[in-house]
Amino acid sequence: MRLVVARCTVDYDGRLQAHLPAAVRLVMVKADGCVAVHADGGAYKPLNWMNAPNRLNEDPEAGVWTVTSPKGEVLTITFDDIISDSSHEMGADPGLQKDGVEAHIQKLLADDPTAIADGLRLVRREYPTDIGPVDLMCRDADGVAVAVEIKRRGEIDGVEQLTRYLEFLNRDPMLRPVRGLFVAQEIKPQAKVLAADRDIGWVEVDYDELRGIESPNLKLF
Amino acid sequence: MGMKFRCERDTLVEALSAAGRAVTTRGGALPVLAGVRLELVGDQLTVTGSDLDLTITVVIEVAGGEDGIVVVPSKLVSDVVRSLRPGSVDVAVDDDDVRIVSSPSEFSIRTIPADEFPELSGAEGDAVTLDAGEFRAAIDQVEKAASSDDARPILTGVLMAAEADGLRLVSTDSYRLSVRDLSGTAILSEGQTVLVPSRALKELSRVVGDQDQITLRLGERDAGFEVGGVSITTRLIEGDFPNYRGLIPQNHPNQLTVDRETLLDAVRRVRLLAQESTPVRLAMSDDGLELVAVTQDVGQAHEAVEASYNGTDLTVAFNPEYLIDGIEVAPGDEITLETVDELKPALLKAADDPNFLYLLMPVRVS
Numbered sequence: 001m002r003l004v005v006a007r008c009t010v011d012y013d014g015r016l017q018a019h020l021p022a023a024v025r026l027v028m029v030k031a032d033g034c035v036a037v038h039a040d041g042g043a044y045k046p047l048n049w050m051n052a053p054n055r056l057n058e059d060p061e062a063g064v065w066t067v068t069s070p071k072g073e074v075l076t077i078t079f080d081d082i083i084s085d086s087s088h089e090m091g092a093d094p095g096l097q098k099d100g101v102e103a104h105i106q107k108l109l110a111d112d113p114t115a116i117a118d119g120l121r122l123v124r125r126e127y128p129t130d131i132g133p134v135d136l137m138c139r140d141a142d143g144v145a146v147a148v149e150i151k152r153r154g155e156i157d158g159v160e161q162l163t164r165y166l167e168f169l170n171r172d173p174m175l176r177p178v179r180g181l182f183v184a185q186e187i188k189p190q191a192k193v194l195a196a197d198r199d200i201g202w203v204e205v206d207y208d209e210l211r212g213i214e215s216p217n218l219k220l221f
Numbered sequence: 222m223g224m225k226f227r228c229e230r231d232t233l234v235e236a237l238s239a240a241g242r243a244v245t246t247r248g249g250a251l252p253v254l255a256g257v258r259l260e261l262v263g264d265q266l267t268v269t270g271s272d273l274d275l276t277i278t279v280v281i282e283v284a285g286g287e288d289g290i291v292v293v294p295s296k297l298v299s300d301v302v303r304s305l306r307p308g309s310v311d312v313a314v315d316d317d318d319v320r321i322v323s324s325p326s327e328f329s330i331r332t333i334p335a336d337e338f339p340e341l342s343g344a345e346g347d348a349v350t351l352d353a354g355e356f357r358a359a360i361d362q363v364e365k366a367a368s369s370d371d372a373r374p375i376l377t378g379v380l381m382a383a384e385a386d387g388l389r390l391v392s393t394d395s396y397r398l399s400v401r402d403l404s405g406t407a408i409l410s411e412g413q414t415v416l417v418p419s420r421a422l423k424e425l426s427r428v429v430g431d432q433d434q435i436t437l438r439l440g441e442r443d444a445g446f447e448v449g450g451v452s453i454t455t456r457l458i459e460g461d462f463p464n465y466r467g468l469i470p471q472n473h474p475n476q477l478t479v480d481r482e483t484l485l486d487a488v489r490r491v492r493l494l495a496q497e498s499t500p501v502r503l504a505m506s507d508d509g510l511e512l513v514a515v516t517q518d519v520g521q522a523h524e525a526v527e528a529s530y531n532g533t534d535l536t537v538a539f540n541p542e543y544l545i546d547g548i549e550v551a552p553g554d555e556i557t558l559e560t561v562d563e564l565k566p567a568l569l570k571a572a573d574d575p576n577f578l579y580l581l582m583p584v585r586v587s
Contacts, residue, residue, distance in 0.1 A: 220393065
C-alpha cells in the first residue's frame with residue numbers, strides 16, 4: 001500500500017469529465033493497482049478512484065501521475081507539494097469476521113435454545129454439512145431434528161441458505177426428517193413468505209432480552 | 222394512442238397528488254407503477270395510482286378533446302403541473318410524449334407504455350354507507366397508534382370489528398393502543414373482523430373533505446372506499462390481531478382529571494427538554510400534576526398543571542410523543558388519566574365520552 005499526502009489537482013476523463021481543484025489530499029495506491037483519492041472526511045468513499053487493473057505512469061520531473069484503465073479512462077494527478085510518501089507491506093487480508101452481534105446471538109441461543117421454541121435442546125453448534133456448517137442442530141420436544149440458521153437480519157438469502165442445508169441434512173437416514181427454523185432479530189416479510197412456502201419456521205428474537213437487558217420502553221404485549 | 226384535454230391547474234394538481242400517494246416509492250418489480258394512469262372518456266378524466274396493495278383513483282371533469290389512455294411519471298408530472306401559473310392547462314399526448322402547456326410554459330415528458338399498467342379491479346361486496354365526518358374523526362383517533370414497522374404487518378393495520386352496538390376500530394404498535402367505538406354503525410356481520418392497512422385509512426381521511434358519505438365495500442381480500450370522486454382500494458391484512466381486550470386493566474385506583482388543551486400545551490413545552498429518548502414524568506398528588514423532563518448535560522423543565530387527582534402519590538414516565546398523540550385525539554375538553562402504578566399501562570380517555578380510550582405503556586425510569 002502506497003500512501004501519498006500531497007497538495008494536488010486531479011482530472012478524470014472517462015464516463016464523464018471531472019476536475020478536483022488544488023487541495024491537500026491522500027492518494028492511495030493499493031497492491032492490486034487500485035488508485036483512490038481521498039479528502040479529509042467521509043468514512044469510505046474517495047473523491048475519485050480507478051478500480052484495478054490500471055497502468056500507473058509516474059513523471060517525477062513534471063510531478064504528474066497518469067493512471068490509465070483498459071477501458072480508456074484516464075486519471076491525471078498533478079502534484080504541487082508532496083507532504084508524505086510512504087509504502088507499507090500489508091500482507092494477505094484475513095477477510096471480514098462474522099458479524100459480532102450475529103455470533104453473539106448464536107452463542108446465546110446455543111446456551112438456551114428454548115428462547116427459540118419451547119422444548120428445543122441443542123445437539124451441536126456449527127453442525128457440519130457438505131456445503132458448510134449449519135448454525136445450530138437441535139432436537140425438538142418430540143425428538144425431531146431441527147436445523148437452525150441464525151442471522152442478524154433475516155432476508156431471502158438466509159432462507160435460501162437454510163433450504164440448501166436442509167436438502168443435504170435430509171439425505172442422512174440417521175437424521176431425517178430434519179425441519180428448519182430461521183431465526184433473526186428482524187425478518188423481512190418476503191423472507192417470511194418464502195420460509196412459509198418451504199415449510200421452514202421462523203422466529204424473531206430480541207437481542208436485548210436474550211442478554212437479559214430490559215428495555216426502558218415497556219410494551220403492552 | 223392520442224389524448225387531449227384542458228383542465229384547471231388546481232383541479233389537475235389535486236387529482237395527480239391524491240392518486241400519486243398510492244404510487245410506489247420503493248422501485249418495485251413493475252417500473253410502470255412509478256407512474257399514474259390517465260384515462261380520458263368524453264369529459265371525464267380518471268387518474269389512477271397504485272402499488273398493488275393500495276390503489277387510489279380520482280375522477281375529475283375536464284374539457285375533453287380526444288379520448289385516450291396514457292401513463293405518466295407520477296412525481297415529475299405532478300411537480301410540473303403544480304409549478305405552472307394559475308389557470309388552465311392543456312395536456313396532449315403525441316407518440317411517446319405528453320405535452321403539458323400553460324402559456325408561457327411548455328413541457329414535453331416521456332410517457333410510460335400504458336399496456337404495462339396492471340388491470341386493477343375494485344373491491345367486490347355490497348355497498349354500505351358511513352357518515353364521512355364521524356368515520357374520519359374515528360380514523361384520526363386510531364391511526365397514530367398503528368405501527369409503521371413493516372416487519373410486523375399485522376400491527377400496521379387498524380382492526381375493524383363488529384360489536385354488539387356498532388363498529389369498533391382498534392390499533393396498536395405494542396407501546397400504545399387506541400380503541401374507538403362507533404355506536405349504531407353496523408357494516409360488518411356479527412363477530413366479523415377485518416384488518417385494514419392504516420396507510421389506506423390515512424389516505425381516506427385526507428380525501429374526505431366536506432363530503433357527507435363514504436361508501437364502503439368489503440371483499441374477501443380487499444376493501445374499497447368511495448368518497449366524492451375518489452376511490453381507494455386496499456388489500457386487507459391477513460393474520461390474527463393481538464387479543465387487545467385482555468390488555469386493558471379493569472381497575473385503575475388512581476385517577477387524574479385535567480383540561481385537555483392545558484395538558485397538551487404543557488407537555489409540548491416540557492417535551493423540549495425531553496431529548497435523546499428521555500421520557501416526560503408526570504408527578505401526580507393531591508396538589509395536582511407536575512410535569513418534569515430532564516436531559517443530562519442539556520437541562521430540565523418543570524411545569525405545574527392544575528388538575529384534580531384521586532389516588533396515591535405517583536410518578537409515571539411516558540414517551541412524550543405517544544402521550545401527545547393520545548391527548549391530541551381524545552375527544553372533549555376534559556380528559557382522565559387512570560393509572561395503576563409506574564409500570565402498568567395507563568388509560569387515557571375523555572371525561573365524558575366512553576367511546577374512545579387510549580392505553581399507553583409507561584417508560585421505566587431509575
